[in-house]
Amino acid sequence: xxxxxxxxxxxxxxLFISSCRNGQTDIARLLLSKGVDVNSRSAQNxxxxxxxxxxxxxxxxxxxxxxxxDLNAGDGDNRTxxxxxATGGYxxxxxxxQEKGADPxxxxxxxxxxxxxxxxxxxxxxxxxxxPEEQSGE
Numbered sequence: 001x002x003x004x005x006x007x008x009x010x011x012x013x014x015l016f017i018s019s020c021r022n023g024q025t026d027i028a029r030l031l032l033s034k035g036v037d038v039n040s041r042s043a044q045n046x047x048x049x050x051x052x053x054x055x056x057x058x059x060x061x062x063x064x065x066x067x068x069x070d071l072n073a074g075d076g077d078n079r080t081x082x083x084x085x086a087t088g089g090y091x092x093x094x095x096x097x098q099e100k101g102a103d104p105x106x107x108x109x110x111x112x113x114x115x116x117x118x119x120x121x122x123x124x125x126x127x128x129x130x131x132p133e134e135q136s137g138e
Contacts, residue, residue, distance in 0.1 A: 023057035
């Protein structure tokens with residue numbers, strides 16, 4: 001905060017997005033109070049809400065929603081915050097986003113919704129089924 005108050009040459013937008021990527025809500029709050037746009041984008045065209053959702057940082061996501069983040073903004077591949085949450089299996093983040101107005105029917109450039117992405121995550125987490133030989137113990 002002292003560096004910001006003294007006018008240090010800090011890329012506040014990048015710091016804001018990085019703080020949200022790491023679940024550092026207090027830093028994000030400070031930067032918003034200094035005038036950073038809640039819908040700022042990273043060099044990868046990601047918003048703070050997208051990266052906080054990708055990390056499953058529920059408190060940071062709540063703060064960004066309260067700060068009027070765009071819930072349905074898409075990155076270069078049309079992926080939304082809900083899709084970023086789905087990629088990591090963060091169903092509580094997905095539920096919060098939907099409750100607050102995010103559209104679960106939006107599709108990314110490959111035609112996937114957040115629900116399809118979540119199913120893919122869940123399928124990747126399952127143990128492979130045993131082959132018949134393993135089951136019989138022979």
